[in-house]
Amino acid sequence: MPPEKSAYALARYSRSADSIRQSVEWVRTHNSQQFLESYYFQYGHQSIADLGHTVLCFEGISEVAATEIEDETLWDGQAKSSRYQDFSKGGFITPPELAGGDVDTYQAAAHGLLAAYQSTHGRIDAHLREKLPRPEAMKPDAYGRNIAARAFDVARYLLFWGIPTNVGQVTSIRTLEKQIRRLRVSEFAEVRELGLEIAEACAAAPECVWDPGAVEPLAPTLARHADPDTHRAASQADLALWAAQNLTVADTGDPRRVDLVRPHDTLAEIAATLLYPVCGHPFRALYETILGWSRARQSEVLDVAVQSRGKRDDLLRGFHGGLYCFDMLIDIGAYRDMHRHRRCHQYRQSYSGLHGYEVPSLLAEAGAESEYRQAMDAAFAAMAGLPNPARQYLLPFGARSRFLFKMDFAEAEYIARVRSGVKGHFSYREIAWDMKLRVDELEPELGRLIHATPPWVEDPLTR
Numbered sequence: 001m002p003p004e005k006s007a008y009a010l011a012r013y014s015r016s017a018d019s020i021r022q023s024v025e026w027v028r029t030h031n032s033q034q035f036l037e038s039y040y041f042q043y044g045h046q047s048i049a050d051l052g053h054t055v056l057c058f059e060g061i062s063e064v065a066a067t068e069i070e071d072e073t074l075w076d077g078q079a080k081s082s083r084y085q086d087f088s089k090g091g092f093i094t095p096p097e098l099a100g101g102d103v104d105t106y107q108a109a110a111h112g113l114l115a116a117y118q119s120t121h122g123r124i125d126a127h128l129r130e131k132l133p134r135p136e137a138m139k140p141d142a143y144g145r146n147i148a149a150r151a152f153d154v155a156r157y158l159l160f161w162g163i164p165t166n167v168g169q170v171t172s173i174r175t176l177e178k179q180i181r182r183l184r185v186s187e188f189a190e191v192r193e194l195g196l197e198i199a200e201a202c203a204a205a206p207e208c209v210w211d212p213g214a215v216e217p218l219a220p221t222l223a224r225h226a227d228p229d230t231h232r233a234a235s236q237a238d239l240a241l242w243a244a245q246n247l248t249v250a251d252t253g254d255p256r257r258v259d260l261v262r263p264h265d266t267l268a269e270i271a272a273t274l275l276y277p278v279c280g281h282p283f284r285a286l287y288e289t290i291l292g293w294s295r296a297r298q299s300e301v302l303d304v305a306v307q308s309r310g311k312r313d314d315l316l317r318g319f320h321g322g323l324y325c326f327d328m329l330i331d332i333g334a335y336r337d338m339h340r341h342r343r344c345h346q347y348r349q350s351y352s353g354l355h356g357y358e359v360p361s362l363l364a365e366a367g368a369e370s371e372y373r374q375a376m377d378a379a380f381a382a383m384a385g386l387p388n389p390a391r392q393y394l395l396p397f398g399a400r401s402r403f404l405f406k407m408d409f410a411e412a413e414y415i416a417r418v419r420s421g422v423k424g425h426f427s428y429r430e431i432a433w434d435m436k437l438r439v440d441e442l443e444p445e446l447g448r449l450i451h452a453t454p455p456w457v458e459d460p461l462t463r
Contacts, residue, residue, distance in 0.1 A: 003052030049174030077169030116375035157398030260438035322406025344407035
């Protein structure tokens with residue numbers, strides 16, 4: 001059944017004495033669009049739209065667009081893996097905002113990163129084959145795949161946000177509506193266009209059908225009502241302006257890669273979380289600064305955030321509290337992996353390129369560090385001369401950026417345990433281990449329950 005009809009059938013099932021079979025038969029002869037118009041959009045019974053799910057796939061979109069698509073708490077899906085496929089074969093996407101000489105600058109730097117990506121993968125692959133000979137019990141094909149995956153783990157640092165990828169997702173139509181509205185106010189033109197394309201796809205017959213007779217539109221009612229989330233856009237602009245005019249935060253020195261803050265003041269925590277994405281300060285420095293403000297000034301931040309809120313707008317994500325606030329200054333590639341954890345609330349600062357980049361130790365061992373640094377430095381230099389937001393497409397996966405993950409203890413234990421395993425990428429293994437250490441420092445009684453694997457425990461031929 002199309003998701004809107006499925007939602008209608010299940011909603012009616014909960015509101016009548018009929019069996020589900022009788023409800024389905026009822027829906028065959030009644031207008032689901034009229035029902036949703038009244039109950040979902042007019043009366044605000046939003047849970048009805050949780051009862052219809054659909055599959056959408058995005059092909060040939062940039063990595064930055066893929067990350068924006070996936071930035072939903074109630075989201076299920078997967079993107080093309082940088083560990084098992086050669087990304088140099090697909091070229092790159094030039095952001096539509098660029099024109100004239102900026103296009104040449106961008107494309108020259110992008111070609112340089114991809115050339116270094118190919119070269120680095122080959123050199124790391126050869127180095128690992130010499131360093132880790134194939135065990136007799138391992139088949140040559142399995143050995144080759146494992147070595148290639150480990151080599152891609154290093155080479156991927158030279159990939160960048162403009163690399164094309166594919167994403168498949170399964171969501172409720174309620175989440176889909178929120179996703180469309182959010183994408184339509186993105187800073188990236190490509191992402192705004194994707195928001196429109198999703199709505200058009202919902203109003204049209206499916207591209208790929210299991211049953212040739214299933215040609216009804218997926219969610220035509222949703223397509224008519226998925227307007228841009230103007231509150232989200234206005235709130236971000238309002239908060240950025242307020243921060244520029246009012247916010248002064250003292251420098252706290254060299255930050256940790258993973259810092260854990262356990263806020264005790266909810267109002268100050270929410271104010272800090274709301275301001276975090278529109279500034280460049282570490283969360284600890286921001287929170288401790290706001291703690292020193294009066295209650296009236298702290299509340300002013302919240303008032304700024306909600307002044308554009310309409311009748312149907314939810315509170316911003318920044319209003320979510322969290323027992324553990326992990327502020328991470330990590331590479332983009334690691335963030336792509338950590339971003340998949342949905343049982344936490346995530347926030348990011350601008351992809352500015354101001355925090356430098358990581359240099360994996362295997363590069364020096366394989367004699368590839370000089371080529372890597374040259375390509376990275378050239379990309380950063382080119383990026384600095386390009387206009388925003390298009391410049392962000394050139395940011396390599398090895399670049400550091402700042403992200404905030406707020407979660408409860410159960411989720412912290414899960415991420416630290418799962419992401420520190422020997423099968424994982426070395427970057428997020430170290431981050432997961434740091435998470436465990438931060439909990440150990442703060443609450444050793446709970447930290448002892450996190451059975452994470454230290455990063456020095458390795459099994460490089462395991463995937």
